[in-house]
Amino acid sequence: MKKFIMGLVVGAVLMMTGQLYAASPLLGKKVESSVSVILNGKSIGSGIVVDSKTYLPVRTISDAMGMKTTYKSGVVTVTGEENAQQAAEQQAEVEANTNQFNTLNAAYFELLTKVDSLQTLVKGYEEKLIPEWEAKVSNQPKNPVNTATLDRYKTQLQQKRDELTDAQTKLQAAKTAVEAYVKDHPEYEKFIAKLPQ
Structure with a gap:
């Protein structure tokens, strides 16, 4: 008799559990x-x-x-x-915030592209053009064209280095501006998680 009652209780519990699971997916x-x-x-x-x-x-x-x-x-x-007015105000605020973020982000990536381009140019001057013309001047020291060309390339290299330094400074400022904006507007954080350094 005890086994029968125990089986009945276990069966009822299992049946109720099944109904409970069926009631909520x-x-x-x-x-x-x-x-x-x-x-x-x-x-x-x-x-x-x-x-x-x-x-x-x-x-x-x-x-x-x-x-x-x-x-x-x-x-x-x-x-x-x-509230329609509240909704319109919220939408306008979201659009303004998005536009501000996009402007800051675009400025950052424009400067990043400029820095990459200038780094490539400087590397080309330092590793190819300058050594090549230094070798020509060394081989033909009395040729004024070679010396003038080398001097011109050295002047251009210095200009590109100065431009690069300026662009890197602006890039760091742009990155700081984006990060500061996101600190105040965390909903944009996912977009800057992987900003290039």
């Missing part, structure tokens, strides 16, 4: 990751990813949208309309 599922959720350019909290779908508390998103959330008898109700 998320129960027993593995949370794959946690993600930041950004609404209109502003972080509103974190959600979880289960089966490649992101889940976020209803209250978190409805509050962020200026809506009212109530819970009664197992039902969540979201009511109200988003």
Whole structure:
């Protein structure tokens, strides 16, 4: 008799567990990751990813949208309309922030390209042109054309070095400006995580 009752209890527990899992498709599922959720350019909290779908508390998103959330008898109700003026202001702010970030970022990458180009030019002068013309002057010391050409290339090299130093200084300032902007606007952080040095 005890075995029968024990079997009945175990069966009932298993049956209830099956119903519980059937009632909610998320129960027993593995949370794959946690993600930041950004609404209109502003972080509103974190959600979880289960089966490649992101889940976020209803209250978190409805509050962020200026809506009212109530819970009664197992039902969540979201009511109200988003304030159109507030939404327009938020959108304008997001667009202004995005434009500012894009401007700073574009200036940074333009300077990065310029620095790379100048470094290549300086290297070409230092490793090829100058040694080549120094050898010509050494082999023909009385040829004024060789000496003049070498002097011209040395002057150009110094100009390119000066330009490179100036561009590197501006590049560092541009990088600092982007990083400072992102510090105040963390929603753009993912875009600068790998800024070249």
